[in-house]
Amino acid sequence: MSTVNYADRDPALRPLLDRVLSADDRVRVEPLLDELGALAGGELDRQAALADANPPQHVPYAPDGARIDEIACHPAHDRVASIAYERFGLAAMSHRPGVLGWPAKVPHTVKYALSYLYVQSEFGMACPLSMTDSAARVLRLFDPERYAAEIAALSSTDPGRRATGAMFMTEKQGGTDVGLTETVATDRGSHWTLTGGKWFASNPGADVILTLARVPGQGEGTRGLGMFLVPRLRPDGTRNSVRIDRLKDKLGSRSIASGEVTLDEAYATPVGRLTDGFRQMAEMLNVSRLSNAMRATALMRRAVRESVDHTRVRQVFGKPLFDQPLMRATLLPMILDTEAALHLVVEAAARLTAADEGDRSAQALVRVLTPLAKYTLCKRARTVTGEAMEIRGGNGYIEDWVNPRLVRDAHLGSIWEGSSNVIALDVLRCMRRQNAHATLAGTYGDRPATRDRWELLRKKGDALLQLPSEVQEMSIGRYAGELTRAVMETLLHDQADHEVRTTGDGRALLVARTYSATLDDPDPAALPRPALDHFAALADGGPVPLARLQEDDRV
Incomplete structure (x- = not known):
């Protein structure tokens, strides 16, 4: 069976990496692009379809009646997991040197470029991958000595040693409002116990769970929350008191399990200072939101490629659909937005690498680029994948083809880790606290091709902040989209200047x-x-x- 190499079929990926990577990193990544591109267009795609069609099952009890709360997965799930965690180390590469032969930690640009290829075939696994990556990051940043063993397991590529992570944040009564968290932590001296329920818990069988709980005497709202690590197994090897009540019957992301979980005096240990719980979770969320933007971009690229290939072979009124003027007018914005999205994700990844190295200006940029990317790209992915389904016609609505899965998965991005309105309000928060729109204009507004647009957006942002707060909130969604598109436009012109010159x-x-x-x-x-x-x-x-x-x- 012939396969398609997704890296070879991407007109923007390699030229972009030529510009943003060092010469050594560009040489190192090339064989990985080739290998993963071929896997994504072949075996990974086939296994992902099987995993989607055979979702994980909850096994609450052993045959003897003992409570075990295990998750039974199809072999295809295990195969797509091994490609991600073991062969390519997608959850490990940001945390230690040596992964995939890199002498230091792999740059975020490389991680997101490889993940982007992977997600074009397997979207669901990117959720536990991101949480595992983010859990290791939070532990490294806030409590590296206490959790050295957990960090090592989360960043391992050894199938016998590696661990997966999860983030249990949402509760039934709270939803987005984390300040309404009711799970209570109790100090037991040598450890803590947590009691409460988590309403959306993806990867509920994870080895390392990070969650928030209310610390008695610490205050109300988010300031009263501490972050805790809840292991799957207690130190004595017994199963922790984390009960999976049921798995969610989800529209998409079917290849991985999400469930409702009860913590029944579950063994837990604090992460860093308990007064920093919400700030620590925000760090985890911000990285996960960038991953969401990357996943949306990958779905768009897959949808565009499917549409281009279909229209080349589908004859209508005597000539291919690809050559029809109206179809070209339909495809063109899909192509442009997908390419622009890739530039934004790679730009944010590059800034994240600089931020992790202590660059304060990069830290300020990442703080606003991440919600902008999440807000705009996840919404656009819903439109692009839906348009691709319609382009394929009746077959696009049939589960024999990939389009229904792309549409289902695309809708999750605008909900996961904060719905669009929540993310837009986060952009407004960045503007109010850090004048983020001016930071963007100062960073990207000096190029001749986009200078006028940035000057208008700076003035528009200044004016927005002078309006009553309720009007600011009503207006921020549209303005956030304008900011995002201006960043992407600037990045496309930067790439154009580079390619013309080189x-x-x-x-x-x-x-x-x-x-x-x-x-x-x-x-x-x-x-x-x-x-x-x-x-x-x-x-x-x-x-x-x-x-x-x-x-x-x-x-």
Whole structure:
């Protein structure tokens, strides 16, 4: 059976990595792109479909009646997990040197680029992967000595030693309002116990669970919350008192388990200072939100590729759909937004690497880039995957094809780790506290191609902050989208400048100019002529002569 290499079919990925990675890292990542791209287009895709069709099952009791609360998984689930955790170390590479041969920790840019290829076939596993990665990060940042063994297990690629992580945050009465958490922590001297219920608990069979609980005497709301580590097994090897009440029957992300969990005086130990619980969870959430944006981008790329391939072979009224003007007008924004999204995710990853190295300006940028990416890209993924389903027609609605799974999974991104409104309000919080819109304009607003847009957005943000608070909240969603698109536009022009200078190819310039043109006027009748003339290069990659672009002032 022939397979498609998803790295080879991506017109933007390798050129982008050429620009953002060091020469040594670019050499190191190339064989991994080739291997994972082939797996994603072949075995991983087949196993992911099996795992989605055969979701995990809850086994509450052993044959003798003992409570065991195990999760039984299809072999396909275990195979897609082994590719992620063991072969490619996607949960390990940010925490120790040596993963995949890197002399130091793998840069976040590499991690997200590889994860982006992986998720194009297997979305669900990215949830426990992200939580495992984030759990190791939080423990490293806030309590590395006490939890050295747990960090080592979470960052292991050895199938006999590796552990998975989970984040139990949501409670039935609280939802997004974590300050309403009712789970109570009790100090037992050598350890604590937690009692309460968690309403959405993905990867409920995890080895290492991080959760919030109310510390008596510490206060109300979020300030009263401490972070605790709840192990699957107590130190004596017995099963901890974490009862899985039932698994969720989910619309998507079916390959991994999510459940409702009761903590019945569960053994727990504090993470760092108990007064820092909410801040620690926010750190975990922020990284998970960037992962959500990456996953949305991967779903868009898969949907676009499926649509391009379908329209090339589907004949309607005597010629392929791909050559029909209305279909090109439909595909073009999908192609542009997908490519722009990849640039934003990689940019945020690069800034996260710098932030982790102590760069204060990068820390400020990551703080706002992450919610912007999560807000805009997850919403756009729902539209792009839905459009791709319609492009395939009736077959797109049939489970024999990947489109239904892409649509189901895309809707989760706008809910997981904060719904769109919650994320937009987080952007507003960044603006109020850190003048984040001015930080963005100061970082990205000096390029000639986008300078005017950034000046307008800076003034618009200043004006927004002068409005009554309820009007600010009503307006922030639209403004957050405008900020995100301006960042992506700037990044596309940065890539265009790089490719024109280093390769002499005009494809990236065509992408950037067409993206700018669609922001200025989304009317399909106003599409730049060169975008239609070189549509195959936009869809599949390939050279675009610079001379052709320079001759046509309609771009």
